[in-house]
Amino acid sequence: MLRPQRRTPPTCPDGWTTAPPDFVGVAAQRSGTTWWYHLIESHPQVVKRDRLKELHYLTKFWNRPFTDVDAAAYELWFPRPPGHVAGEWSPGYLSHFWVPGLLHRAAPDAKILVLLRDPVERFRSGLMLQSETRRVNFTGAGTAFRIGCYGSQLAHLRSYFPQERIQILQFERCIQDAKRELARTYAFLGLDDGYVPPDIGGRRNESKGTKPALADHSRAALVRAYEPEVRQLLGSTSEIDLSLWPNFTHLA
Numbered sequence: 001m002l003r004p005q006r007r008t009p010p011t012c013p014d015g016w017t018t019a020p021p022d023f024v025g026v027a028a029q030r031s032g033t034t035w036w037y038h039l040i041e042s043h044p045q046v047v048k049r050d051r052l053k054e055l056h057y058l059t060k061f062w063n064r065p066f067t068d069v070d071a072a073a074y075e076l077w078f079p080r081p082p083g084h085v086a087g088e089w090s091p092g093y094l095s096h097f098w099v100p101g102l103l104h105r106a107a108p109d110a111k112i113l114v115l116l117r118d119p120v121e122r123f124r125s126g127l128m129l130q131s132e133t134r135r136v137n138f139t140g141a142g143t144a145f146r147i148g149c150y151g152s153q154l155a156h157l158r159s160y161f162p163q164e165r166i167q168i169l170q171f172e173r174c175i176q177d178a179k180r181e182l183a184r185t186y187a188f189l190g191l192d193d194g195y196v197p198p199d200i201g202g203r204r205n206e207s208k209g210t211k212p213a214l215a216d217h218s219r220a221a222l223v224r225a226y227e228p229e230v231r232q233l234l235g236s237t238s239e240i241d242l243s244l245w246p247n248f249t250h251l252a
Contacts, residue, residue, distance in 0.1 A: 009076035010050070016079045020071075020107035023189055025089030026099070026157070029147055030125035031117035031171045037089040039182055040189070042197040047079070047086040055088045058102045071106045085189060089113065094157060095147045104160040111189055112161055116233075117171035118245040119148030119226045120219065124211040145225070151232025158236075168237050172244035223247050 012018050023040075025033055037053045040046055057074050058066075078086040087110070093099045094114060103110070117125075126144035157166065167188045174181045178200050186193040214222065230248050234240060242252045 009073075010052075010079060012076075012079035013081075016081045018075050018077075018079050020075050021078045021087040021110050022080075022085035023087035023111045023113060024093070024103060024107060025087070025091065025113040025115065026103075027091055027094035027114045027147075027153070028116055028122060028150070029091040030122050030129060031091070031115045032174060033089050033091045033115055036113075036115055036169070036174065036182075036185070039178075039197050039200060040087075040185060042199075043186060043191050043195055045084055045191050046189075047081075047084050049086070049088070052077075053088065054090045056090045056092070058099045058106070059090070059092065059096060061102055062096065062098050066102050066105065074106045085191070092147070094153045095149070097156065100157045100160045110165070112157065112166045113169065113185070113188075114154065114157075114166060115169045115171055115174070116150055116240070118247055119150065119229070120214075120222055120247040121211075122148050123222060124214065128211045145222070148226060149229045151229040151236070154233065154236060168239040170240055170244065173239075173241060176244070219247075227251065 009018075025037060027033075034053060041048055055077060057077065061070070077088070080086040093103065103112075123144045126147060127140065154166075154168075167185065169181060169185065179196060182196075182200065183193040186195065227248070230245075230251060234242070234251065242249050
C-alpha cells in the first residue's frame with residue numbers, strides 16, 4: 001500500500017490553481033487500484049502526483065469534526081494547470097462509513113471510481129497483505145471480510161453521490177480487456193479516450209506472496225456470508241460479469 005511521502009501539500013506552481021479533486025478512487029484494496037491509478041495518471045491531461053496515490057486524508061476524521069478549514073486544506077493537495085485534472089485513489093474510503101459524507105462535503109463535484117474484485121479472492125489477498133507485517137488472527141479476518149461488503153457500501157456511497165458520478169469497474173474485466181475498460185474510464189473522467197498508455201499491460205503492485213488457502217467449510221461460509229452483498233451489488237449495476245467471479249456464478 002502506498003502512503004503519502006510527505007506531510008505537506010505539493011507546491012502550486014505559478015499559473016496553476018488548487019481545487020477539490022476532479023476524481024477520487026474509493027475502492028477496493030487488493031483489486032488492482034495501484035495499476036489502474038497509474039494508467040489514469042499516464043494520461044497527458046492528468047496531473048502526475050509523484051507516486052502519491054493514496055492520500056487517506058479523510059480517514060483520520062472518523063470521530064473528530066471536519067471543518068471548512070480541513071476541506072480547504074484537502075484542496076491544497078491537488079494543484080493543476082489549466083486543462084488538466086487531478087485526483088487520488090485511497091482504496092479504503094468505500095469501507096469507511098464516515099468517508100462518503102466527508103468526501104461529498106470536501107469534493108461534491110468529484111467523479112468517483114470504484115474498482116471491485118471477487119470478494120472471496122480479495123479477502124484472500126487481503127489476508128496475505130496483512131501477513132507481511134503481522135500474524136493474521138480473527139480480527140484481521142473480520143477486517144478483510146468487511147472490505148468486501150460492496151453492496152451495502154455502494155448503497156451508502158449513492159446516498160451522497162448520484163449514479164452518474166460513480167463509475168464501477170470490475171477488476172477481472174480490466175485484466176481481460178484493459179484497453180476497453182481504460183477507454184471507458186478516460187471517457188468518464190472527461191479525457192481523450194483514444195489515448196493508450198505504452199505500458200497498459202504491465203501490472204503494478206502485484207502480490208509476491210502466496211494467498212492463504214481456505215478450508216472447504218471456510219470458503220463455503222465466506223461465500224454464503226457475501227451472497228447478500230453480491231446480490232445487492234448485482235441489483236444496482238450491470239457492470240459485474242458473474243462469469244468472472246466463479247465463487248458466485250450460482251447467483252446468475
